[in-house]
Amino acid sequence: MVKKLLLVLVLALSVFAQEVIEEELLDEKIISFIGEESYSKNRDYIHIIFRDTKNFYTKEHINVVKVVETLQENGLLHLFFEEPQQYEMTFHSTGSPLFFVKLMGDTLRSMGYYRYVTKESKNDESGFEWTISLEAEYVTDPVLLRKELSTCGCDIIDIVRNSATDWHYDIDTSKAHLKVDQLEIGKKKKYSRLQYAKWLDVDHIKSMQIKSHRANFWYPYIALYDSSLRLLKVIKQDEETSEFNLNLPQETRYIRVSDLYTITNIRYGLEFSPSGKK
Incomplete structure (x- = not known):
């Protein structure tokens, strides 16, 4: 007892x-x-x-x-500055550096941050760190940042506020994916008025046909990447093309489709017709 x-x-x-x-x-x-x-x-x-x-x-x-x-x-944390000033954000991850920078860059742009510069980056046994510097009237809202990251399968593990102008984020990217359209077998995707290179998720696609709008002058420049954004292959064609058939290696996860010379050559759009399952 x-x-x-x-x-x-x-x-x-x-x-x-x-x-x-x-x-x-x-x-x-x-x-x-x-x-x-x-x-x-x-x-x-x-x-x-x-x-x-x-x-x-x-x-x-x-x-x-x-x-x-x-x-x-509850009015206890204020993110606004009295006037615009420079501040730094450091992002840490244990994933692929190339993938991480692409993912964070897309996330920042989706939140309206276009003018930032890379101040420092380092990769060691603890992971990859990317520090950027930007000028704004307020610090990036961590709540909004987490919401945007969640659309890419990421989460914020920890936040360290070293000072009002120095914030450090530890990001979990174990389930991360780029926030781009995913092609599905048998379903055509048409994109008009392209202003930037087109990124697509082709995880389950074996091959596809890409058609250029008849008003374009397309000289294909296509890059294939694996899930970590490791470049697998680059396809260049120095000849005006209206239709291109593309076979995808087994490990291909993403493709980036552009023009060999200028994006304006495909400004009227492209149509993707995926077929075959890996």
Whole structure:
């Protein structure tokens, strides 16, 4: 009987200790976002809105985006600057660097960020890091960033706010895919008024026919990539083409279709007719 009571007591103390650790870690993360001074001023209020500690954890990890969102909703985290200024964002992933930069670049552009410069990039045993610098009136909203990343199968694991102008994001890309149209066997896809090279997901496609609009002057330039965006093959044709038949290697996941000279040569569009399953 005594042994059972001691076991229950040990388990209870273990659970209590775990809860204390989780609360302390959550407090540390909150402080990292709003600073010691703001935390001290609003300690009681913060303890009220974060009283259900478990709600801010996903398994054993803090749900940092939910923490950020809660702070924003309660007026405790401000992302705006008094005037436009330069700030940095560093993105970290353990996936393919080429794929990651393409994915993050597409994500940033979909959020309206076109003018940024790469400040630094490094690849080591811990993964790949890409740091960009941009000028804006406010810091990128982590909640909106996560929402956009989710459309590509990604998630934000952690966020570190080193300062008001220095943010670090750890991104899970284990289920990532480019946010591009996926071709389906037997279903034609027609794209008009092309202004950029066309990216497509051809994961299950064995071959396809590409037709150029009769008003185009198309000189095919087609690049084939695997799932990590490793270049598999480049097809160039220095001859005006109205129709092109393309066979895809087994490992092909994405294709990029453009013109050998200028995108305006295919501005009236292309039609894709996929067939055959890999």
